[in-house]
Amino acid sequence: MMTRQKVAFYTLGCKLNFSETSTIARDFENEGFDRVDFTDPADIYVINTCSVTDNADKRFKTIVKQTQKVNPKAFVAAVGCYAQLKPQELADVDGVDLVLGATEKFKITDYLNDLSKNDFGEVHSCEIEDADFYVGSYSIGDRTRAFLKVQDGCDYKCTYCTIPLARGISRSDTLQNVLKNAKEISEQNIKEIVLTGVNIGDYGKGEFGNKKHEHTFYELVQGLDTVEGIERLRISSIEPNLLKNETIDFVSKSRTFVPHFHIPLQSGSNTILKLMRRRYMKELYVDRVTKIKDVMPDACIGVDVIVGFPGETDELFLETYHFLAELNISYLHVFTYSERDNTQAANMEGVVPKNVRSKRSKMLRGLSVKKRRAFYESQIGTHRTVLFEGENKEGYIHGFTENYVKVKAPWNPELVNTLQEVNLTKIDEDGLVRFSFVSQPLTA
Template sequence: MKKVALHNLGCKVNAYETEAVQQMLEECGYEIVPFHEYADVYIINTCSVTNMADRKSRQMLHRAKKQNPDAVVVAMGCYVQTAAEEVKNDTAVDIVIGNNKKHELPGLLRKYEEEKANGETELAVIDINEKGQPYEELFLKKTAEHTRAFIKVQDGCNQFCSYCIIPYARGRVRSRKTEDVLREVEHLAEQGYKEVVLTGIHLSSFGVDTGDTLLHLIEEVHKVDGIERIRLGSLEPRIVTEEFAEKLAGMPKICPHFHLSLQSGCDVTLKRMNRRYDTEEYANKCEILRKYFKHPAITTDVIVGFPGETEEEFETTREFLENVHFYEMHIFKYSKRKGTKAAVMADQVPEDIKTKRSGRLLELEKEMSEEFREFYLGRTKEALLEEEMELDGMRYFTGYTKEYVKVAVRADGHAANTMVRGRMERELSDGLYLMVEF
């Protein structure tokens, strides 16, 4: 039995694909071992969202070959897709697999073993941007997460934001068939999973190529017995309409936890980014969510130091963020990505200024996040327990409310993947709140 080690870089979509590939290999008789151990095959699912991600991908490929020079090293994913020739010429790599080809891995391994005497690197990379590419169907039977399963329902992006390489790495929008999503969700529910997270490269585009809609998909998933919670991955603001929010609010399994992509709170900067909304529209979408959900958790992403961002533009962004009042913000310093329009824009912002601006937003994020969580003190909430921990000599089970506030209950008599209901009493440690059951 050959040993295989896998390592994932990047987003939740990548993580889903890595787990699906691992299960394919297990079914083919491979033994899965940790990445730091000796293996006959090393598989790295690469990322290319930034130049740093490219570098980390190369480092992991070389680390694998160093651990066992005789191993078969497989590079797959986004970095491969954007730099196929570079990866093919890397002496550390034996098999190169782009996106939409990961399902072919077992066959490519067999082929490489049969033909490796010729010394050629096995290459399986298509033109991902060619029209008519199908959705690559992978199926997840289990997940490393014991209570929450991420379900990939969509791939590709048609947006072409000026800073982003992902449309070139993932191709055009491709949606999974609703019946295939439901088959997977039903299987996971049978395995005991209570919470699913619908995710994709550009989730809001689900169905634009098939005549379906994300709302319809959510309604169908909501009908699956055994699933008690549904979360949504990152959404574009424009998908939030009165109808969308009202119908979601009518589904009790929906978690009022919405990640609305922003990137900048300044209209001038948004235009340079080629984002397709302005701050007025964005703020309106947040108001709609707050109209139909009581105190929803609204989170976002913000890029600081985008090319041309002046101090005035940054201050406009900071004020907008404070006015909208988010639960959490993921703050990123702009990172130049070769192959994008932003990489060659004038007025690149110096690194020290990016760091200063990032620090100011991180301080704001901490204040708003604490304020959001403190709203629930003294209130009754329900949490899905996930794991046991020790704090100050006491044993607790921790889990999350529907709003993704982390809570802890005394461990006695509890188990992972069970629901508890109680009153949030006080903060135990940074961001962790004690819940006392009734």
């Protein structure tokens, strides 16, 4: 009897990558492979790469070295955004056997006829124009939360971004298939689904570059709200110009959608927004935040912001800093600008020295800590529902309220993957929130 071969996965980057890794892993399992943890000996290691993180190549080399320490004879495959953008660079890394681009990654098992180590990495990478079809995916791993991919690619031409080069044109899943996947997730006893994609507000564009929207993002939200068995739905990241009033109003009254929005800003200076070729000015952003807070005063609003973009003078950075300081938001994701090959921004004048970028990043991270603290303080004394997660972190269990306040309590395995009614009572020394149960906890 043949021994079943073992496969392990490592994911770099975003929620979208996690959803795709999970789908690729299920394909392996359907082909007769056993999935193991990445730190365990495996016959095949699959690394899903990212093009957004600054030191993607260094991270990749480190991860490949880890696989070789565990099993020097293991077959190593690289897929994902970095594999599409710089396939030969990854193929040249010692220990890499196979590199698959944007369209090939979903057919990875077709390329695994011979798992013997190669003297050099074999590349199968398409022209990005060929990435014009849609492959649906969702993640199941963390029992309490699943990432559901609804859209891929992007038609925007932001001057700093490589994602259109790595993932191709904007295209979407059918509404019917999204609802089917959501139902499959709900049947796995998963309580929360996070919608993910590259530009999910652009949902509705079909395959093969069809610009016609079959359905709108608003219709997607309405449809998902009717799927039985799902306790919570969370919109991950949505462009401010695509977040419409009708969607905000619907979420405010929804059965399952939670009051949490993550809205990329990137800069609080209209001068920089124009250089970035963003599709809005900061006044629209203020309008979106104001609208959300009008109908959902306790909503959590997260913000992406890039510091050190070419042309960002001290004055323009301070414009961004003060803009964010005065805005009624809850936390920041701060990205330090880094040059990307084949982007317009890489050739722009006004390059900001790296030590200045680092200093600005530190300032905004400090502001984020203050914003989160203020938001948490505003929630003390409120009645919330917490979904508890499955990891024992130094004797504590953690969870998130519907509006994304992170709470902690002494470890209790019976709380894992349950929704509990709580009253938020105080902020602990580590910045997390303590609570009291409204009634006797309901176990899983």
